[in-house]
Amino acid sequence: MMNIVENFDLFAPRLINKQELISSGHRACSGCAEVLAVRLMCKALGENTVIASATGCMEIISSMFPTTAWQVPWIHVAFENAAAVASGVEAGLKALRKKGKIDDRYVKVVGMAGDGGTMDIGFQALSGAMERGHDMIYVCFDNEAYMNTGIQRSSGTPMGASTTTAPAGKVSIGQKTWKKNMPEIMVAHGIPYVATACPSYPLDFIRKVEKAKSIQGPSYIHCFSMCPTGWRSPSHTAVSMGRLAVETGVFPLYEVENGHYRLSPDMPKKLKPVKSYFKPQGRFRHLTPDQIEMIQEKVTVEFGKLVEKAKFLKTGNE
Numbered sequence: 001m002m003n004i005v006e007n008f009d010l011f012a013p014r015l016i017n018k019q020e021l022i023s024s025g026h027r028a029c030s031g032c033a034e035v036l037a038v039r040l041m042c043k044a045l046g047e048n049t050v051i052a053s054a055t056g057c058m059e060i061i062s063s064m065f066p067t068t069a070w071q072v073p074w075i076h077v078a079f080e081n082a083a084a085v086a087s088g089v090e091a092g093l094k095a096l097r098k099k100g101k102i103d104d105r106y107v108k109v110v111g112m113a114g115d116g117g118t119m120d121i122g123f124q125a126l127s128g129a130m131e132r133g134h135d136m137i138y139v140c141f142d143n144e145a146y147m148n149t150g151i152q153r154s155s156g157t158p159m160g161a162s163t164t165t166a167p168a169g170k171v172s173i174g175q176k177t178w179k180k181n182m183p184e185i186m187v188a189h190g191i192p193y194v195a196t197a198c199p200s201y202p203l204d205f206i207r208k209v210e211k212a213k214s215i216q217g218p219s220y221i222h223c224f225s226m227c228p229t230g231w232r233s234p235s236h237t238a239v240s241m242g243r244l245a246v247e248t249g250v251f252p253l254y255e256v257e258n259g260h261y262r263l264s265p266d267m268p269k270k271l272k273p274v275k276s277y278f279k280p281q282g283r284f285r286h287l288t289p290d291q292i293e294m295i296q297e298k299v300t301v302e303f304g305k306l307v308e309k310a311k312f313l314k315t316g317n318e
Ligand SMILES: Cc1ncc(C[n+]2csc(CCOP(=O)(O)OP(=O)(O)O)c2C)c(N)n1
Pocket: 055, 056, 057, 058, 078, 079, 080, 113, 114, 115, 116, 117, 118, 143, 145, 146, 147, 148, 149, 154
């Protein structure tokens, strides 16, 4: 008779790839949500993957010479050209396959960078790669500042956050500009698939990476990645903070497939007030009730616009 305990694996659901393609022993800060997100992304991608990674936290913590945490081919590139290098690898693989010089195993090429490497300095390379229609995925790991070099503000830093180059004080709220809406900019490129994700919702994130992998053409995933060091928050809050960002509508989870918007099932019907998200974070500690109210209004308006776009899909389908 079969021993159920011994053969537990036969009965366990096999939803998630057990293979670790970024190994333990890397040097990420404790409680880093970004490396958790990278781990989940790699599980969804599997081993037939080539990654081009801009300089930033994920490069620093994973590839200190002479070691590497990467178990897939991984190219460390400059700050500004992850998407350009990924698109070149994709074109090269296509040419080699056509000439019969490599086997015809399907290999997905991925470009990745932080918010600085994506939304600021790598923006041009990314826009070009998406517009040219390369068969690749680009993932932005957004921890909302240039973290690896010391918490400098980027265009992904939210209004009111205190950073080392936009410090809060008597005369300043901290960051004085609204966060750049990068997923919408990618949607405007007319690419087949754009999604937002967060490692606090691992199954949702994995499903989105798998979907991006299945698409022939360019996909963009914007992954919200909490940084305990830069957000001045305890390291055990990485997962709960990501959840609060989603639950308050500060970072809504959605996907846009061929222009059609869909809110992710994890989005709550009713949003929590943004102050519940700000309260546990040192970078927002200085905000006054009026300033929080101003940000609340913006979040409510932006979320309303998103809901309208998702409704349009439903109406269009009927
Ligand atoms: C042209 C250029 N400018 C500046 C740097 C220094 N630099 C390396 S990583 C980095 C910050 C990366 O920030 P981000 O892309 O947001 O990723 P994170 O470190 O937050 O994961 C900076 C400023 C560089 N390597 N190249």
